Amino acid sequence: MRLRELAHARAGxxxxxxxxxxxxxxxxxxxxxxxxxxAERVAAHFAAIAQGPVRRYELPALGALNFVLExxxxxxxxxxxxxxxxxxxxxxxxxxxxxxxPNRHR
Amino acid sequence: xxxxxxxxxxxxxxxxxxxxxxxxxxxxxxxxxxxxxxAERTIALAQGEKLKDPQxxxxxxxxxxxxxxxxxxxxxxxxxxxxxxxxxxEAAARATAAVARRLGLPGLRIAAVTGDDxxxxxxxxxxxxxxxxxxxADLGARLxxxxxxxxxxxxxxxxxxxxxxxxxxxxxxPALFLAPxxxxxxxxxxxxxRLGQGTVVGHLLECAGQLTGGYFADPGYKDVPGLxxxxxxxxxxxxxxxxxxxxxxxxxxxxxxxxxxxxxLYELLDPAAYLQPDVIAxxxxxxxxxxxxxxxxxxxxxxxxxxxxxxxxxxxxxxYVGEGQIxxxxxxxxxxxxxxxDIVRERLRLTGVAAEETRFELIGVDSVHKGPVYKEPxxxxxxxxxxxxxxxxxxxxxxxxRIGREVETLYTNGPAGGGGVRKEARSVIGVVSTLLDRALxxxxxxxxxx
Numbered sequence: 001m002r003l004r005e006l007a008h009a010r011a012g013x014x015x016x017x018x019x020x021x022x023x024x025x026x027x028x029x030x031x032x033x034x035x036x037x038x039a040e041r042v043a044a045h046f047a048a049i050a051q052g053p054v055r056r057y058e059l060p061a062l063g064a065l066n067f068v069l070e071x072x073x074x075x076x077x078x079x080x081x082x083x084x085x086x087x088x089x090x091x092x093x094x095x096x097x098x099x100x101x102p103n104r105h106r
Numbered sequence: 107x108x109x110x111x112x113x114x115x116x117x118x119x120x121x122x123x124x125x126x127x128x129x130x131x132x133x134x135x136x137x138x139x140x141x142x143x144x145a146e147r148t149i150a151l152a153q154g155e156k157l158k159d160p161q162x163x164x165x166x167x168x169x170x171x172x173x174x175x176x177x178x179x180x181x182x183x184x185x186x187x188x189x190x191x192x193x194x195x196e197a198a199a200r201a202t203a204a205v206a207r208r209l210g211l212p213g214l215r216i217a218a219v220t221g222d223d224x225x226x227x228x229x230x231x232x233x234x235x236x237x238x239x240x241x242x243a244d245l246g247a248r249l250x251x252x253x254x255x256x257x258x259x260x261x262x263x264x265x266x267x268x269x270x271x272x273x274x275x276x277x278x279x280p281a282l283f284l285a286p287x288x289x290x291x292x293x294x295x296x297x298x299x300r301l302g303q304g305t306v307v308g309h310l311l312e313c314a315g316q317l318t319g320g321y322f323a324d325p326g327y328k329d330v331p332g333l334x335x336x337x338x339x340x341x342x343x344x345x346x347x348x349x350x351x352x353x354x355x356x357x358x359x360x361x362x363x364x365x366x367x368x369x370x371l372y373e374l375l376d377p378a379a380y381l382q383p384d385v386i387a388x389x390x391x392x393x394x395x396x397x398x399x400x401x402x403x404x405x406x407x408x409x410x411x412x413x414x415x416x417x418x419x420x421x422x423x424x425x426y427v428g429e430g431q432i433x434x435x436x437x438x439x440x441x442x443x444x445x446x447x448d449i450v451r452e453r454l455r456l457t458g459v460a461a462e463e464t465r466f467e468l469i470g471v472d473s474v475h476k477g478p479v480y481k482e483p484x485x486x487x488x489x490x491x492x493x494x495x496x497x498x499x500x501x502x503x504x505x506x507x508r509i510g511r512e513v514e515t516l517y518t519n520g521p522a523g524g525g526g527v528r529k530e531a532r533s534v535i536g537v538v539s540t541l542l543d544r545a546l547x548x549x550x551x552x553x554x555x556x
Contacts, residue, residue: 004327008324008328008364008368010321010322010368010369010371010372012371012373012374013373014375015237015537015539016237017375019371019372019373019374019375021367021368021371021372021374023364023367023368023371025327025364048475048476049475049476057376057377057378059371059377059390061390061391061392061393061406062367062370062371062392062394063367064367064371066371066374066375066377068375068376075463076237076537078146078147078424078534078535078536078537079424079425079499079536081427081463081464081465081497081499082465082473082474083469083473083474083495083497084473084474089474090474093474093475
């Protein structure tokens with residue numbers, strides 16, 4: 001299933017770094033998300049966009065993951081040639097990710 | 107008795123809606139109303155305005171916002187704190203005083219907080235850039251502005267000095283909201299846990315409508331009612347910094363744990379180390395609990411000792427960007443769009459436009475995604491229309507202008523059926539950062555009385 005079915009996301013920017021939160025609709029799915037939405041999967045998903053490494057921070061109390069993508073904003077918001085220089089659309093783009101359904105959804 | 111203060115968020119960015127702040131001022135039973143209006147490069151652009159006119163260089167919507175909120179704020183005892191001063195807080199204070207006099211509010215006390223402009227301090231010397239090799243001094247004649255992110259000190263001094271309105275230049279966004287907590291509750295400036303929790307509340311408020319259902323709706327997944335009349339948030343803050351986030355009853359939008367989670371993590375890198383001028387805040391144990399309809403309690407934020415240095419945002423003339431767009435529709439739209447891109451690519455080469463970086467893309471296909479094109483399941487069909495976009499970075503304005511012109515000539519020289527050309531060329535103010543000894547950016551406060 002698509003990540004969108006289990007989580008919502010919001011993207012923010014800091015210089016040339018994009019930050020994307022992935023938040024479980026149902027906190028019971030947090031462990032499943034943590035197992036399948038890894039920094040490696042996210043880096044592969046954004047391989048055409050993000051030049052640098054991807055870091056993941058875990059916030060189990062909120063049922064959320066926070067991804068930090070370096071070199072993802074075309075050299076930085078202020079000089080990027082991208083139409084969406086802030087990368088605000090990237091949160092929704094991450095929700096395309098295909099992940100296995102958790103047990104209760106099978 | 108437990109005392110709480112009520113702090114509203116009147117704007118989340120410079121161009122934000124005006125009426126939600128009026129609604130908060132009239133019906134929010136507020137003590138404070140904060141307006142965060144300063145994007146990363148706004149000051150560099152405003153600095154140019156100030157050079158042309160010493161009375162300019164502050165937020166272009168300041169007069170309109172003040173004209174809308176000063177009367178209800180004065181009537182209800184709401185003090186205003188805002189970063190609308192941009193490059194010229196003193197002129198912004200004078201303009202606000204003029205609005206107050208026009209509205210018949212004599213005696214209104216307006217403070218301008220300065221001290222963030224450190225251009226003269228970093229122009230020379232060995233101030234290394236954070237984002238890339240080199241020093242501020244290397245930017246030479248291209249340097250436009252350098253502003254330190256100040257903390258709460260200047261705002262707190264102004265509140266103590268009896269200001270009804272406090273206007274700043276560059277300050278850390280959460281400081282606009284943290285300052286009234288420090289002022290009202292007398293927090294020590296090394297009470298890191300409280301400053302950290304107060305920063306959590308300030309961070310949640312700083313983007314205004316993004317907390318109350320703005321930037322959140324996704325039909326069928328996350329529905330939000332009344333976005334056309336979205337209510338902006340307010341926090342009822344207790345003396346320990348814990349707070350209830352809510353909005354004016356009957357306003358549009360909704361405030362939920364989910365909307366608060368999205369905003370809590372917005373623009374956060376390491377949640378355990380949110381670097382601010384006054385504290386390193388730690389968001390990692392924040393708790394959000396629903397305690398009523400459109401009421402979310404927030405607690406659990408903490409912090410540790412502030413960084414040794416202040417971050418300085420440095421604006422400089424980076425480059426020029428030229429851009430052009432044109433639409434194609436109907437059968438073969440994508441193929442004609444791609445042909446158009448190929449033609450412009452070759453034209454830029456033939457006519458010798460030296461662009462150091464370019465983008466050739468189809469809006470509606472690959473302008474956001476780049477790389478392999480994603481298809482919605484069940485929608486594996488070509489888009490019925492596309493818009494091509496060519497953008498290039500150049501070292502001169504003349505070359506930037508030629509990029510848009512080459513797109514425009516597709517009208518009579520390109521593929522069939524192209525329409526709706528838009529072109530532009532602009533100079534680009536880039537922003538980089540450096541660090542500065544905090545003793546070199548001391549805030550100062552001046553008052554203007556209406």
